[in-house]
Every structure is written in structure tokens, then in C-alpha cells.
Amino acid sequence: MKPVFRIGGDIPLVGCLAFGLIDRGTNLIQVRPSSLCPLSCIFCSTDAGPKSLRRQTEYVVDLEPLLEAFRRLAAFKGGRIEAHIDTVGDPLTYPRIVELVEALSQTPGVSVVSMQSRGYLLTERLAEELSEAGLSRLNLSIDALNSELASKLADTPTYKVERILGVAEHLARNTRTDLLIAPVWVPGLNDGEIPKIIEFALKIGAGKRWPPLGIQRLEIHKRGRKPKGVKAQSWRSFYAELRRLEKAYGVKLVISREDFDIHPRPMLPIPYRIGQRLRVRVVGPGWFKGEALASTLDGQRSLTIVGLREPLPPGLEVHVKILRCKHNILLAEPA
Numbered sequence: 001m002k003p004v005f006r007i008g009g010d011i012p013l014v015g016c017l018a019f020g021l022i023d024r025g026t027n028l029i030q031v032r033p034s035s036l037c038p039l040s041c042i043f044c045s046t047d048a049g050p051k052s053l054r055r056q057t058e059y060v061v062d063l064e065p066l067l068e069a070f071r072r073l074a075a076f077k078g079g080r081i082e083a084h085i086d087t088v089g090d091p092l093t094y095p096r097i098v099e100l101v102e103a104l105s106q107t108p109g110v111s112v113v114s115m116q117s118r119g120y121l122l123t124e125r126l127a128e129e130l131s132e133a134g135l136s137r138l139n140l141s142i143d144a145l146n147s148e149l150a151s152k153l154a155d156t157p158t159y160k161v162e163r164i165l166g167v168a169e170h171l172a173r174n175t176r177t178d179l180l181i182a183p184v185w186v187p188g189l190n191d192g193e194i195p196k197i198i199e200f201a202l203k204i205g206a207g208k209r210w211p212p213l214g215i216q217r218l219e220i221h222k223r224g225r226k227p228k229g230v231k232a233q234s235w236r237s238f239y240a241e242l243r244r245l246e247k248a249y250g251v252k253l254v255i256s257r258e259d260f261d262i263h264p265r266p267m268l269p270i271p272y273r274i275g276q277r278l279r280v281r282v283v284g285p286g287w288f289k290g291e292a293l294a295s296t297l298d299g300q301r302s303l304t305i306v307g308l309r310e311p312l313p314p315g316l317e318v319h320v321k322i323l324r325c326k327h328n329i330l331l332a333e334p335a
């Protein structure tokens, strides 16, 4: 397990992919309270979990500053907001997850609170608590019903999919929270499981208000894990397969953001541009090796300094050049 760095109120909560808030110019706000994950899935796009080779730090954000920042952003964006707790790990690692869900659901302007998880830390009791707290939908990733294969895909011997299937059924049948089952399709490894997962989702009554399934295409990321011998499907063949399965099972599988009422909204202004040079303050260790976490001197944005040979001590002020600033996620290199 990597050391955990606590993000308190002195570190801006917009600017870093690994924690805080992300606004991509829609009515959905991504909420990232923790970067931790108990699993080490062989296809993980963020190289999360105990077997991570590239990460050097995990982040956990204090609840109060996260809520304050969320309320400000929600007020800026207007009503019909979806607060989507997604994270670069698993949101259920956040010790105050029930309180977070409750506070988000009570924030003026929020109409939906949703969360992604692989359910390893989910119990029937916790599912009930999350539901009572106001969780509208759980996007639960189950990649195989076959126990051995599921554990192999999660690269975690203690991952027991049959337990998670039981909790999923309890959530779908006995709580007000809707369930969307979101397997990652890993070509050559779980092709035969996808039809079984569709049947399971339909059997337990997933998808009361939203589609029951959100099958995800495997995407290989430069900094993620790549399963040996697996090639990602093209979008074309992925959608062709989904359409074939739609016909076979009479269920909607090709989904779009309209199915979730996600629509464009003004985005937080991006105060920087690529190539701009500025002075920033180092505030903590970087998420991945060779990186540092910094804050702009006005305290408005966090940013990640990449390409470092040596760690930078907190408090140091350095000159950097912005390499990326899309959606206010700022990457910079020493200038």
C-alpha cells in the first residue's frame, strides 16, 4: 500500500485528476474523495490498488472542504446536477462515504447522486445506508459471474463475485437505489460472461429508472495496466456486438449521455493556457512516480508537476510551464 496523503482545506480541489472535483462542461460533477482501491484489476486504466507499479501516493480528501467546494461549483452550474462519485480507485474506500452521499443529496440543485464501484467493500448493510443517505444509482462493475475468472480479472484472490452478486440483488430488490451493472469487456477473457451478466442484471431488476447495463469497452491507457495478449476492440466492432446482444435480449445496451439527462452546462473558467509559465508552490507528493502536487499561488487550482528526477519538498516555489489544461486538469513541467 502506498502512503496516503491527506488533502485538507489548504489544497485546491480543482485541478488534479486523482482527487477533488472535475467539471467537464456538463450538468454532471465528478466527485473524487479517495484514490484508494483494494483491488488490482489486470486492465485497470489508472494502475490502482496494492499491485500498482507506477503510483507513489494515494489521496484522501477531508469531507468539509470537499463539500464546500462542491456546493460552490453546483451553485455556479445551476440546477439538475448529477453528483457522480467516481474516483481513480473505489469510492467505498472513503471512510465517510455515507456522510458524503447524504450531504451531496441535500445540496441545493442536486437531483441525482450516483457512484461507481466494484463492490468489494459493499455489504447489504452499507448498501442500505447509502440508499437511505440518498444514493440514486450505483454503477456496479461486475466483469464475470464465474468465480475463478472474476478473481483473476480483479487480480485479488479474496475477491468473491458470488458475495457481490448477492449484495447487488439485495440492492436492486430491496432499496430505492437503482442499479446499473457496468462490466468491462476484456476481449478473449470474458466474452462468454457478458451474456450471463446481461441475464443476471435483467433477472434481479437492475435499471428501474436508468438503463440496467453500461457495458464498457476495454481501453488501454499509457499509464494503466495492460492484460497480456489482449487487444482492445475497435469502437465499430464493440457497437456491432452490443447491437447484436440488444436484439438477442431485448434490452438497451448502446447508451449515451442523454439516457442519463447529461447535457452541456457552462464550465468553470480555465485560467491558464498551454505553454503559459507561472510560479507555483509544491504542496505534497505527486500521485505517480516522478510527479509532485502543487498549488497555484492564488490558491485556486491544484496542478501536477511531471517529469521530475528528484522529489520536490513541500513549500518550495518553482517555475513551471503548463502542458495540459483541458477541463481544468492541469499538468505542468519545470520551466
Ligand code: SF4
Pocket: 037, 038, 039, 040, 041, 043, 044, 045, 046, 047, 048, 049, 088, 089, 090, 118
Ligand atoms: S479497475 Fe477499478 S476496481 Fe479495478 S483496480 Fe482499477 S480502480 Fe480498482
